[in-house]
Amino acid sequence: MNKLQIGVIGSMADVNIATSLKEIAKELGKEIAKRHAIVVFGFEGDFDSLSLCAAKEAQKVGGQTLAFIWGSKNFNLDTLNSIKVITGQQRGGGREFSFILSCDAVISINGGSGTLMEITMAYQASIPIVVMNSSGGWSEKLQNQFLDERKKILITSAKTAKEAVQKCFLRQNA
Numbered sequence: 001m002n003k004l005q006i007g008v009i010g011s012m013a014d015v016n017i018a019t020s021l022k023e024i025a026k027e028l029g030k031e032i033a034k035r036h037a038i039v040v041f042g043f044e045g046d047f048d049s050l051s052l053c054a055a056k057e058a059q060k061v062g063g064q065t066l067a068f069i070w071g072s073k074n075f076n077l078d079t080l081n082s083i084k085v086i087t088g089q090q091r092g093g094g095r096e097f098s099f100i101l102s103c104d105a106v107i108s109i110n111g112g113s114g115t116l117m118e119i120t121m122a123y124q125a126s127i128p129i130v131v132m133n134s135s136g137g138w139s140e141k142l143q144n145q146f147l148d149e150r151k152k153i154l155i156t157s158a159k160t161a162k163e164a165v166q167k168c169f170l171r172q173n174a
Contacts, residue, residue, distance in 0.1 A: 004104045004169065006105050006106070007041065007107070008029070008106075008107050009111065010051065010109035010111045010135075011050055011109070011110045012050075021110050026054065028107055028165065029061075029063065030061050033058040033061045040102055041067060041068070042070070043070075045070075059080060065082040067080070067083065068085050068095055071087075072086060096117060097121060100127065101127075103127055104128075106129050107158075107168065108129065108139040110138075115139070119131075128153060129155045130157070130167045131156070132157070133157040
């Protein structure tokens with residue numbers, strides 16, 4: 001049986017991530033690992049991110065992670081024992097396509113323009129998107145909406161990490 005690959009997207013530390021958002025990301029990592037799914041994330045190398053928080057927490061509880069790395073550098077993942085995909089593509093200019101298209105579902109926390117781009121890519125590919133309720137950024141702005149009149153997929157919201165992961169599984173089985 002294939003394991004569900006759940007992407008976690010959201011803000012990077014270059015925008016001073018609130019501790020409360022890091023806690024949400026950690027809970028997501030734990031919940032994804034508990035359900036024996038894989039945390040898929042974009043590894044920045046030069047900044048921490050909510051995605052990285054989720055991946056680290058997933059590994060603490062025995063979960064698997066898949067890191068998409070921008071450029072052609074083999075970044076040191078420190079203590080993460082993650083499968084690496086070195087895309088050769090630039091951050092904000094290509095790596096995100098490979099990353100998002102490798103996800104069976106995406107969970108978004110907060111987020112700026114990069115997160116909006118990833119949400120749009122997932123929407124275009126009809127990949128289920130769950131946003132964390134009241135997390136701010138594009139996640140909050142887009143909750144319970146369609147991105148356009150085609151109404152491809154509804155961007156749903158969740159109040160808790162457990163609910164978000166559960167929605168990813170439910171939407172895959174729908």
